[in-house]
Amino acid sequence: MPMNVTPVPALGERINHIRLLTARIVNEEILPFERLLTGRADQGSGPSAEEVRQRLRVRVTEAGLWAPHLPPEYGGAGLSFLEHAYMNEILAYSPIAARFFGVVAPNSGNQQILLRYGTAEQKRRWLVPLTEGRLESGFSMTEPEVAGSDPRAIRTTARREGDFWVINGHKWFTSNGKRADFLIVMCRTEDAGGPSERNGRMTQIIVPTDTPGVKIVRGIEVWGRESDHCEILYEDVRVPVENQLGGVGSGHEAAQVRLGAGRVYHCMNAVGHMWRAFDLMVERTTLREVHGGLLETRQFVQGFIADSYIDIQAARLMTIACAEKMDAGGDARTEISAIKVFVPAAFERVVDRAIQVWGAAGVSGDLPFWAMAQGARTLRLADGPDEVHRILIAKNVLAGAHAGQGWNFG
Ligand SMILES: Cc1cc2nc3c(=O)[nH]c(=O)nc-3n(C[C@H](O)[C@H](O)[C@H](O)COP(=O)(O)OP(=O)(O)OC[C@H]3O[C@@H](n4cnc5c(N)ncnc54)[C@H](O)[C@@H]3O)c2cc1C
Numbered sequence: 001m002p003m004n005v006t007p008v009p010a011l012g013e014r015i016n017h018i019r020l021l022t023a024r025i026v027n028e029e030i031l032p033f034e035r036l037l038t039g040r041a042d043q044g045s046g047p048s049a050e051e052v053r054q055r056l057r058v059r060v061t062e063a064g065l066w067a068p069h070l071p072p073e074y075g076g077a078g079l080s081f082l083e084h085a086y087m088n089e090i091l092a093y094s095p096i097a098a099r100f101f102g103v104v105a106p107n108s109g110n111q112q113i114l115l116r117y118g119t120a121e122q123k124r125r126w127l128v129p130l131t132e133g134r135l136e137s138g139f140s141m142t143e144p145e146v147a148g149s150d151p152r153a154i155r156t157t158a159r160r161e162g163d164f165w166v167i168n169g170h171k172w173f174t175s176n177g178k179r180a181d182f183l184i185v186m187c188r189t190e191d192a193g194g195p196s197e198r199n200g201r202m203t204q205i206i207v208p209t210d211t212p213g214v215k216i217v218r219g220i221e222v223w224g225r226e227s228d229h230c231e232i233l234y235e236d237v238r239v240p241v242e243n244q245l246g247g248v249g250s251g252h253e254a255a256q257v258r259l260g261a262g263r264v265y266h267c268m269n270a271v272g273h274m275w276r277a278f279d280l281m282v283e284r285t286t287l288r289e290v291h292g293g294l295l296e297t298r299q300f301v302q303g304f305i306a307d308s309y310i311d312i313q314a315a316r317l318m319t320i321a322c323a324e325k326m327d328a329g330g331d332a333r334t335e336i337s338a339i340k341v342f343v344p345a346a347f348e349r350v351v352d353r354a355i356q357v358w359g360a361a362g363v364s365g366d367l368p369f370w371a372m373a374q375g376a377r378t379l380r381l382a383d384g385p386d387e388v389h390r391i392l393i394a395k396n397v398l399a400g401a402h403a404g405q406g407w408n409f410g
Pocket residue numbers: 106138139140141142143146147148149150172173174175176222229378381382383384385386387388391
């Protein structure tokens with residue numbers, strides 16, 4: 001079933017145009033070929049997967065939608081933050097669409113960090129080829145020995161030796177690690193001349209993966225399958241100081257910039273996935289007969305439809321409100337934490353109901369629910385687990401209360 005998208009009256013012409021254009025490409029060029037593109041179906045009498053990919057590349061480029069998160073001078077579509085957020089819910093209707101629009105984590109987050117903190121030379125050497133698809137990258141922050149929930153606990157060190165940084169540490173869950181040509185590594189910098197307070201000690205450094213001392217130990221099994229989320233050892237890895245991103249000590253701030261926008265994008269993606277799960281679930285209820293009647297006539301199932309509708313609407317509107325506040329330059333930290341808790345949980349509930357309605361087919365490889373269910377569960381701990389975000393929400397609300405203010409909801 002194609003995605004049903006019409007212009008939203010409250011949105012400007014440009015955002016509506018981008019949404020409709022994206023939906024047309026997703027509906028015409030991706031949905032009918034999803035199984036072919038993921039290697040789950042044979043070509044049959046239609047085009048080959050490669051032909052579909054080529055056609056897609058042309059359509060996306062002609063529509064001016066390649067790399068929506070980057071400015072035109074770096075080969076991107078030059079979309080604003082809000083335009084990109086609104087585009088994501090359409091793109092994510094197909095779980096595989098984003099890659100055909102040149103916006104895939106962790107490359108997209110790294111591109112944004114390079115754009116904001118990179119020198120002209122770093123942009124030339126790393127950002128441009130990354131955008132053109134000639135290089136791959138990873139972001140290496142989390143470590144097995146310390147809690148990823150507390151980014152200040154990082155133990156990996158970068159020691160200054162003349163014109164080099166020498167990196168030693170142990171990371172894991174570095175996504176895209178096996179394919180990456182370079183990694184952006186979060187380090188605790190030991191530099192007598194650098195800032196010494198807790199946040200000021202973190203610095204991000206670009207490390208080409210062929211540098212001696214970089215050891216990809218393994219792709220960690222995730223959900224029972226080998227993955228490209230890698231465990232990596234950094235043993236006396238020497239890179240020139242020019243590979244440092246931003247000033248010494250800017251690493252924590254850069255990570256926050258990346259994660260803040262990233263959480264909104266992830267939540268809009270989750271909305272798109274839910275939208276798809278919802279359409280598939282509703283369609284099935286109108287076709288499947290049980291005990292002499294269609295599923296749609298059963299109140300249990302009507303409850304699934306109603307509750308899923310409510311979950312999606314709530315998740316979508318919360319995310320849009322958060323994105324609008326960020327776009328207007330407001331302090332949206334509480335809103336970001338709120339969507340980071342609410343949206344993945346709503347996503348889990350919606351997919352779970354869709355699986356239930358589809359019965360055994362719901363957990364099969366014929367439908368996208370298995371990946372959605374695992375993705376939704378994973379989202380509840382990646383990019384900051386639920387508990388940490390709940391603590392932040394309460395802290396911000398209580399700070400207002402202690403200042404004698406009630407919370408301002410709007
Ligand atoms: C599929 C996947 C891809 C990933 N990709 C990357 C990547 O590319 N690069 C990267 O650097 N990292 C990546 N990560 C790692 C991810 O960011 C971390 O897993 C996450 O930040 C949580 O850190 P942790 O696993 O060390 O859990 P911990 O910090 O050990 O937390 C474990 C649990 O403790 C509880 N908890 C934590 N703090 C508190 C608290 N203050 N109060 C109460 N309870 C608390 C929570 O329930 C939490 O789930 C990825 C993870 C996954 C699963």
